């Protein structure tokens with residue numbers, strides 16, 4: 001019923017991501033953890049990654065039984081001023097890190113273009 005979204009705080013994209021996830025996956029509720037350019041911080045700062053994972057595990061996984069984490073970034077990000085290609089690379093790295101640390105969660109990396117189009121970059125299944 002619950003899944004977890006880790007994404008940028010940018011208000012242009014949060015509702016797009018939320019809608020996309022509810023429409024394309026079987027979840028009703030999307031727990032959302034935001035920060036400016038979140039994927040950039042996950043990749044470059046282990047303390048930030050740990051703080052995100054603590055929130056994911058304490059609330060989404062333990063209390064809400066979330067079994068799927070979505071990690072998302074977007075075009076024209078003020079918190080991660082780089083090309084779309086570099087951002088996509090960060091999203092893939094962030095998804096991989098989170099899947100390594102939380103192997104009982106599926107992890108999907110998403111990228112949103114300015115026109116609202118969403119690209120699935122990477123998909124990790126739950127390791128049993």
Ligand SMILES: [Zn+2]
Pocket residue numbers: 008009010036037074076077078079080
């Ligand atoms: Zn952003």
